[in-house]
Amino acid sequence: MIKLRRKSRIEKRIFLICLSFFIFFLCLFSPQPLSAIMSGQIGIKPAYPDPAVPTSIGRFDYSLAPSETKEDAVEVINTYDKEIVLKIYSVGATTTPDGIFALGMEEVVEDVGTWIKLSKNEVTLAPYTSEIVPFTFTVPADAEPGDHMGGIVIQEKEVPKGEGSITIITRVGVRIYERVPGEIIRGIEITGFNWEFMAENAEELKKVNFGKLQSFLGFRRKVHFSVGLHNQGTIREELKSNVTVTNMFGKEIADFDTENGMIFPKKDVTVNVNWLKEGSFPLFGRYTAKVAVTYEKDLPPVEAELAFWAIPYSLFVLIGILIALGVLIYLNRLLIKELAKKEMVVYIVRPGDSLGSIAQRFDVKWKKLAKINNIKKPYHLKPESYLFVPQGSILNLFLRQLIRKKRVFWIVIIIAAIIAIVLGGWIYYQYQSRQKSDEANQQEEQNQSIEFQPTAEESRDQTRKEDLKKIQSALEQFYQSYQRYPLASELSKTNQAGNILDQELVAGGFMAELPKDPQEPTYYYGYRSDGQTYELTSILENGNDPEAISISGFFIYKITSPKQELPDSSDSETTT
Known part of the structure; x- marks a missing residue:
């Protein structure tokens, strides 16, 4: 009996050791989840990002001289549960008329798109796998100094059909920025400054007492300003605009700032600024609008001015x-x-x-x-x-x-009949004009939502912003309960176990779980507070994001408490 009992224990130990080794090797060699790309998508990103350059996770930044060559690679990812065949090709880049970065089409290859030589033009991926695709980047000997943009794009070889006659093409790309060394020229000029009235849509009018009546009488009219800009320089510029409006008595009634995307060298864009502030719509009289477009803090802004009349004709x-x-x-x-x-x-x-x-x-x-x-x-x-x-x-x-x-x-x-017909016709005409304007605005919004698909890095950045806003909401609830924010004199990182936000917000029931950065542990969310003010930070991959703050080569998105902003910290961990 004793021998049988000992043999049973030995067998159990051997079985547990074998099971442990099996689980270890299964975890070691099984495909790892790709947190940046959601299930049921394709993705592309730099294959060998530089840990010292956070933006290298989502894009390539080069500063190669003419005739210089660099070997690099992209990683193509498939998170579908089926095998997929992808086309991969290089393209140039441009901006939409209103300054949004966009990679070019496969049929039109120019600028940086011609500088890239891929090792293959087609990739076949099994479910939940990825592949490294090398490429060579060569700057032509006659390349002009300054910025050149492009990218590498992937899309399914067999385009899936949508409902009816609609064909859906999903393209995913990774950006490439190249700045050829040499003389840098900077300069923006305004080529046009125009305005037009815009009627509010039906949903907006529902939120206002007698909204439709006010709109019909001309009391609620947004003003849309469009500013034509031309980049005379050799590098891309980030655009910010300020518009001020004064009435006929010289009183300033509106002052607003907007972020307007980017403009490429030697290119044109149209900056769109909408005067939407509630309670300050132009009613009657002559108004003067001034626009100042800033593109470099050390250079004076470019300015333009126009005058327009607001007359409520309907009234x-x-x-x-x-x-x-x-x-x-x-x-x-x-x-x-x-x-x-x-x-x-x-x-x-x-x-x-x-x-x-x-x-x-x-x-x-x-x-x-x-x-x-x-x-x-x-x-x-x-x-x-x-x-x-x-x-x-x-x-x-x-x-x-x-x-x-x-x-x-x-x-x-x-x-009497003529009066009735004229009055009825005028009312009908006004009603139809409003309906057509609303339909045109809705169609434009739908076209914009269909036309522009965010890149992988832009999608991750949007997730980061939404996560910080969720944490901000929980912090304000915490403050309402305790009249203070969780204390963190040193930077608290969300990728660290037992961080202050987990201890206070999650354990206290203010959040079910603490959001994590899509690229954790490489990226994380930072938090510090003196109890009465706080600062939430995240690193963005898209350096062209208008809400990004450039600090020591990193692009930081920051949310501070409504009361006041914490003084800048010298702790470099806020940007690593």
């Missing part, structure tokens, strides 16, 4: 129609009175007559008698004068006379 037309109707009603009353007189008794005033006695004789109210004959106070009557005495109501007398004179009758009917 004025409506007032005009009401005045015309009032005049017509007044003239109509006079006409009715004059025609009715022809059906009245004519009485010749005798000495000793008064309005009261005459009214009693004909069984008419004396005030009505005075009104018809335009007799004013003190109501004296002159002998031998004529008085018109109504025998019935004025309207009955008018209709009786109107029926007798058919020509006058039809003239009145035609005038």
